Amino acid sequence: MTDTSRTDPVPTTADRRDYARDLPAAYAACEEITRREARNFSYGIRLLPAPKRAALSAVYALARRIDDIGDGDVPGAATAEAKLAALERIRVSVQQMRAGQPDPTxxxxxxxxxxxxxxxxxxxxxxxxxxxxxxxTRMDDEAQRTGEPARPHATFTDMEIYCRQVAGSVGRLCLxxxxxxxxxxxxxxxxxxxxALQQTNILRDVREDLLNGRVYLxxxxxxxxxxxxxxxxHGALADPDGALAAYVRFAADRARGWYADGLALLPLLDRRSAACAGAMAGIYRRLLDEIAADPASTYTGRRSLSGGAKLVVAARALMGRS
Structure with a gap:
C-alpha cells in the first residue's frame, strides 16, 4: 500500500478542537490529507459521490498514518521501539472506535x-x-543490527501474506x-x-527498499x-547479465494474473464505485506494464506515471473502460 508522501500532523494542544461536534470539519481535514498525499489513489477517490469520497478519504488518512509510522515519518517515531509503541496506540484507537469512543480531537x-x-x-x-x-519495523531493526538487508520472505507465499496484510486489507476496507x-x-x-497493487509497489521500489535495508522479493x-x-x-541496481530484468518480467506477469482476478470485483459495484476502483487499479496496472517493458527504468530511481497519464486512466475508468 505504499503510496508514500509526508504524514498528517497530530494536532498540538493549541490546535485541538472537538471534531466529534464538527464532522464536516473532520471529513474536510481527511480529504485535504488525501489530496495532498495520495499520489495515485486520489485519482480514483475523486470519482466517488461526496459521502463515499469523505468516508474513503478518512480510511485512507488512517491507513496513511499507519504506513508513515513504519517509514519513520511521524514525529517521535524514529526508533523501532517508538514505532511499535505508536502502532500499539493505533490498535488502541481502533478498539476505542469499536466502543464508540474515538478521540474527539x-x-x-x-x-x-x-x-x-x-x-x-x-x-x-x-x-x-x-x-x-x-x-x-522489525525488519528494519534487524537490518540495523546486522548491517545487511533483511530478507523476510523465503517464498512467494510469505510475500503474499505480507501483501495481504498491508494492501489486501486496504482493498477490503474500500469494499x-x-x-x-x-x-x-x-x-x-x-x-x-x-x-496486485502491492506487488506492483514492490517491483517499483526494489532499489529504494534495498537502500532502506529491505528486500521484499x-x-x-x-x-x-x-x-x-x-x-x-554508481548506486544503481546491478544487473550485469540481465537476470534481474528477467525476474522483473516474470514477477510482473504473475501480478497481472492477480489483477485479472481482482478486477472481477468491478461488475459487482455501482458505476461510481467501479470507476474509483478501476482508476486505482488501472494506474498501477499501467505502471506495472511500463516496468515490465523496461525493467532497467527502475534501477536508478522510482518510476511513476505522469499526471496526464493518470487522468487518462481515471477518465477511461469513469467511462467503464479498462
Missing part, C-alpha cells in the same frame, strides 16, 4: 468512526495493516465503502486487487533466476 479518527457508522467497514482490517507495518451486489466472492476479489525466486540483488558503483 483527532479529525482522522473521528472521520473513520463516522464512516464506520455509515458503511460496513471491517475495522479488523486496520489491525491487519498494523501487523504488516510491525513486520516492516466496505463501495458496497457490492450480493456475492460471497466480493471480499476475495478486493483482497486480490490490493495484493522472495529469496528462493531470486536464487532461481540467479539474481544478486545489489547496487553497482
Amino acid at each position: 483527532d479529525p482522522v479518527l473521528v472521520g473513520v468512526h463516522a464512516a464506520v457508522h455509515r458503511y460496513p467497514i471491517p475495522l479488523g482490517a486496520f489491525d491487519e495493516l498494523v501487523d504488516g507495518v510491525e513486520a516492516d 466496505g465503502i463501495f458496497g457490492s451486489r450480493p456475492d460471497a466472492r466480493a471480499s476475495g476479489y478486493a483482497d486480490r486487487l490490493g495484493i 522472495p529469496t528462493d525466486e531470486l536464487a532461481r533466476f540467479g539474481v544478486d540483488l545489489r547496487l553497482d558503483e
Whole structure:
C-alpha cells in the first residue's frame, strides 16, 4: 500500500478542537490529507459521490498514518521501539472506535468512526495493516543490527501474506465503502486487487527498499533466476547479465494474473464505485506494464506515471473502460 508522501500532523494542544461536534470539519481535514498525499489513489477517490469520497478519504488518512509510522515519518517515531509503541496506540484507537469512543480531537479518527457508522467497514482490517507495518519495523531493526538487508520472505507465499496484510486489507476496507451486489466472492476479489497493487509497489521500489535495508522479493525466486540483488558503483541496481530484468518480467506477469482476478470485483459495484476502483487499479496496472517493458527504468530511481497519464486512466475508468 505504499503510496508514500509526508504524514498528517497530530494536532498540538493549541490546535485541538472537538471534531466529534464538527464532522464536516473532520471529513474536510481527511480529504485535504488525501489530496495532498495520495499520489495515485486520489485519482480514483475523486470519482466517488461526496459521502463515499469523505468516508474513503478518512480510511485512507488512517491507513496513511499507519504506513508513515513504519517509514519513520511521524514525529517521535524514529526508533523501532517508538514505532511499535505508536502502532500499539493505533490498535488502541481502533478498539476505542469499536466502543464508540474515538478521540474527539483527532479529525482522522473521528472521520473513520463516522464512516464506520455509515458503511460496513471491517475495522479488523486496520489491525491487519498494523501487523504488516510491525513486520516492516522489525525488519528494519534487524537490518540495523546486522548491517545487511533483511530478507523476510523465503517464498512467494510469505510475500503474499505480507501483501495481504498491508494492501489486501486496504482493498477490503474500500469494499466496505463501495458496497457490492450480493456475492460471497466480493471480499476475495478486493483482497486480490490490493495484493496486485502491492506487488506492483514492490517491483517499483526494489532499489529504494534495498537502500532502506529491505528486500521484499522472495529469496528462493531470486536464487532461481540467479539474481544478486545489489547496487553497482554508481548506486544503481546491478544487473550485469540481465537476470534481474528477467525476474522483473516474470514477477510482473504473475501480478497481472492477480489483477485479472481482482478486477472481477468491478461488475459487482455501482458505476461510481467501479470507476474509483478501476482508476486505482488501472494506474498501477499501467505502471506495472511500463516496468515490465523496461525493467532497467527502475534501477536508478522510482518510476511513476505522469499526471496526464493518470487522468487518462481515471477518465477511461469513469467511462467503464479498462
